[in-house]
Amino acid sequence: MLRETAATPAFEAIPEADCDESRRQFINHAGRGLLAVSVAGTLPVAAAKAQAAASAAQAPATGPTDVKLPPLNAPTEPQSAGPPNPDPVDQRVGFALVGLGHLTLEELLPAFAHCKHAKPVALVSGDADKMGKIARQYGIKPSSCYSYQTYDQLKNNPEVEVIYIVLPNSMHAEFTVRGAQAGKHILCEKPMANSVKECEEMIAACKKAGKKLMIAYRIQYEPLNRMAQKMVRDKTYGPTKLIEMVNTQNQAHDNQWRHKKALAGGGALPDIGLYCLNTTRFLLGEEPTEVSASIYSTPGDARFKEVEENVSFRLRFPSGVMASCVTGYGSFNSKAYTVHAETGSIRMDPAFTYHGLHQERVHAPGGKELKETPGGDEKNQFALEMDHMAECVRQNKTPYTPGEEGLQDQRIMEAIYQSAKENKPVKLDNVRKIDAFRGTPPTDEA
Ligand code: NAD
Numbered sequence: 001m002l003r004e005t006a007a008t009p010a011f012e013a014i015p016e017a018d019c020d021e022s023r024r025q026f027i028n029h030a031g032r033g034l035l036a037v038s039v040a041g042t043l044p045v046a047a048a049k050a051q052a053a054a055s056a057a058q059a060p061a062t063g064p065t066d067v068k069l070p071p072l073n074a075p076t077e078p079q080s081a082g083p084p085n086p087d088p089v090d091q092r093v094g095f096a097l098v099g100l101g102h103l104t105l106e107e108l109l110p111a112f113a114h115c116k117h118a119k120p121v122a123l124v125s126g127d128a129d130k131m132g133k134i135a136r137q138y139g140i141k142p143s144s145c146y147s148y149q150t151y152d153q154l155k156n157n158p159e160v161e162v163i164y165i166v167l168p169n170s171m172h173a174e175f176t177v178r179g180a181q182a183g184k185h186i187l188c189e190k191p192m193a194n195s196v197k198e199c200e201e202m203i204a205a206c207k208k209a210g211k212k213l214m215i216a217y218r219i220q221y222e223p224l225n226r227m228a229q230k231m232v233r234d235k236t237y238g239p240t241k242l243i244e245m246v247n248t249q250n251q252a253h254d255n256q257w258r259h260k261k262a263l264a265g266g267g268a269l270p271d272i273g274l275y276c277l278n279t280t281r282f283l284l285g286e287e288p289t290e291v292s293a294s295i296y297s298t299p300g301d302a303r304f305k306e307v308e309e310n311v312s313f314r315l316r317f318p319s320g321v322m323a324s325c326v327t328g329y330g331s332f333n334s335k336a337y338t339v340h341a342e343t344g345s346i347r348m349d350p351a352f353t354y355h356g357l358h359q360e361r362v363h364a365p366g367g368k369e370l371k372e373t374p375g376g377d378e379k380n381q382f383a384l385e386m387d388h389m390a391e392c393v394r395q396n397k398t399p400y401t402p403g404e405e406g407l408q409d410q411r412i413m414e415a416i417y418q419s420a421k422e423n424k425p426v427k428l429d430n431v432r433k434i435d436a437f438r439g440t441p442p443t444d445e446a
Contacts, residue, residue, distance in 0.1 A: 081377060086116040093390035094121035094159040096144075096184070098151070098175055099167040100130055103189070107354060107382050108166065109138055114383035117390035121159040124151050151175070155182035161393055162187055164216075164386070168263045169270065173198035180209040187214045187389045191274055192406025194265030196414060199407040206403065214389050214399035215406035219275060219352060220282050221384040221442050224359045227374060228339065228346050232283045237363055238342030240284065243323040245276035245337040247352055251303055251329045259303045267297075267307030269413055273327030275335070275352045277416075278409055280315060280323045283339065287431035288315040288323075291412060295420040298330060313416045318432065354381065388442045398439030405437045 066085045073079065086092070095118055097104050112120050122144040125131040131145050144160075146153060154160050163179040164187045165172055173193045176186050186206060192215050193199050206213035219225050232240050249272060257263040258271060281287065293313035297304035310328040317323070336349035344363030351357060361372045392399045415426040 084114075084116060089119060092117055092119040093161045093393050094119055095162045095164050095187075095386065095390075096120075096122035096124060096146075096154055096157075096160045098124040098163060098165050098179075099171075100125045100127065100134055101166065104166045105134065108164065108386075109134070111380050111382035111386065112138075114380040115387050115390070117394065118162070118383075118386040122146065122154065122157060124148065124154075152178055152182055154179070154184060160184060162389055165189060168257045169265045170194050170263045173202050176202040176213065177205040180205040180211045180213075183209060183211070185212040185214075185389070185393055187216055187386070188403075188406070189216050190278070190406065190409075191265065191270040191413070192403065192410060194270075196407065196410050199403065199410045203403040203407065212389075212392055212399060213403040214392065215401050215403065216385055217278055217282075217401040217405065218381040218385045219279050220401050221388055222357065222381045223376065223379050223384075224348065224357045224374065225279065225282070225351065228348060228359060229283050231346055231361075232339055232341070233285060235341070237344030237346070237361075239319070240321050240339055240341045242340040243280050243283070243321060243337065244340075245280060245323065245325040245351075246327070246334050247272040247275045248326070248328040248331045248334045250332055253303060259305075259307055261306040264307055266413070266417070267304065267309060267311075268327040268329040269308065269311045269416060272329075272335075272352075273311050273313070273325065274409060274413070276323075276325035276327060276337070277313075277315070277412055278405075279337065279351070280325065281408070284317055284319070284321060285434040286317040286319060286321070287408065287436060288317055288412060288428055289430050290316040290425050290427050291415045291419050292425040293416040293420040294423075295417075301330065303329065311416065311420070313419070315412075318430070384442065391443065392440065400439050400441050402437070402439045408437045 065088055067083050069082060071079065092115070095112075097108060097120060100123065109120060112118060120138055120140060123131050123135055123140055124146045125134075126148055128145075128147070132142070134140075135142060135145050144157060154163065161184065163175075163182075163184045165175045165179070166189050167175060169191055170193075172188050172191075176188050176193075179186050180202075186202075188202070193202060203213060231237070248268075251258065259267070264271065291313055293311060295308045295311050297309035301309065303309070307329075309330045310326070312324075312326045315323040315325070335352040336347070337351050338348075339346040344361060347360045347362070349358055349360070355378065357378070359374055361374075363370055363372075389399060391397065412428065415428055419426040
């Protein structure tokens with residue numbers, strides 16, 4: 001159940017048990033008051049309202065629950081979007097979050113406040129103390145908290161329909177396979193895994209269990225990037241010719257798993273360079289037929305003893321588009337791209353951050369340069385992504401970014417490493433179908 005708090009306009013989850021208790025108390029109190037005035041033979045307006053509210057509170061949770069509010073401002077003023085109208089809480093899809101690190105605590109759990117179809121109902125962590133605190137913050141029952149060893153017991157928890165895997169990359173395959181065997185749908189963080197073989201095993205395990213597998217490519221659910229994709233596909237500025245992408249950040253010098261090959265699979269490429277690769281494929285819908293790449297790591301930098309610092313890679317597509325991508329773990333934060341089409345360009349800067357994305361289009365209608373920036377309220381990318389997974393579960397659809405999408409990126413990343421190692425271009429299978437590895441597109445939510 002969700003309630004609004006005074007401190008924040010966001011919603012705060014409270015345990016079902018508490019909620020049932022407060023609902024029971026409310027109904028009891030309202031009911032007793034009504035009995036008293038009924039005996040006196042009159043029903044004041046306030047009591048009638050209380051009766052109506054009590055009846056509504058007791059009504060079964062079926063039928064439409066959309067609430068509309070009258071307009072606040074004149075039609076010439078900017079209008080609010082209205083209430084978000086999420087699904088009734090007992091009808092939302094329950095998620096178990098596995099791994100309580102930066103992404104889960106800083107982005108995913110808070111993002112559920114913006115979800116309409118998904119809710120957090122279980123946690124999995126190796127740190128029981130931290131998990132207990134987080135469980136209390138988000139109203140998750142102690143009986144729905146698991147360790148990595150008791151993870152398989154999720155099969156006995158009917159509240160959990162989706163397991164969201166947010167662990168170091170090397171653990172994605174094992175926890176996906178075990179999760180599918182526990183009879184749950186899987187949403188897995190990017191990169192899907194550390195090898196093509198692991199990706200194939202994850203897809204096979206979910207297929208065998210009859211469960212859905214989605215890779216958490218949030219950019220493919222983010223409205224401004226989706227707008228850019230539509231313009232590219234619609235050829236708004238004519239055919240696309242060139243794409244440039246960059247994703248860099250300067251990593252902390254601590255002993256983190258991202259710098260260990262066995263846990264991370266690689267360095268900048270699978271972690272952040274993947275955004276350049278996946279977003280280029282997403283914009284075009286085409287698959288590259290050739291890659292060429294080079295890699296460089298600063299000698300003596302302890303962070304890059306096992307994994308690479310910088311990767312520069314080029315992709316060739318069947319339509320003739322060439323994409324040029326750079327990614328690095330040792331240079332200042334830059335996360336942007338430009339699509340160069342025949343009569344205009346689309347620039348996203350930043351393109352891959354969690355918040356504050358910005359798009360600028362430049363073209364010259366009538367010979368005069370025009371710069372346009374689309375407006376609109378920012379949407380929480382993680383909420384959109386989790387809601388898409390929930391909708392796919394409820395409506396039995398294939399996610400837009402299924403396991404096959406992650407597998408294709410993994411194939412291309414392995415070719416990028418090979419090209420850099422052999423210092424020559426590497427050919428890829430010629431895939432002619434558009435959106436060959438994607439499922440049902442997300443609905444455009446208000
Ligand atoms: P993190 O290091 O902050 O958290 C990882 C969690 O895994 C921690 O709670 C840690 O205790 C746990 N863990 C379990 N076994 C571990 C082990 N052997 N070594 C290290 N940690 C272990 O990492 P994160 O930033 O939350 O990333 C988790 C996953 O999410 C990664 O796959 C990453 O690529 C992905 N990610 C995605 C996005 C995105 O925007 N989609 C952003 C950040 C991270």
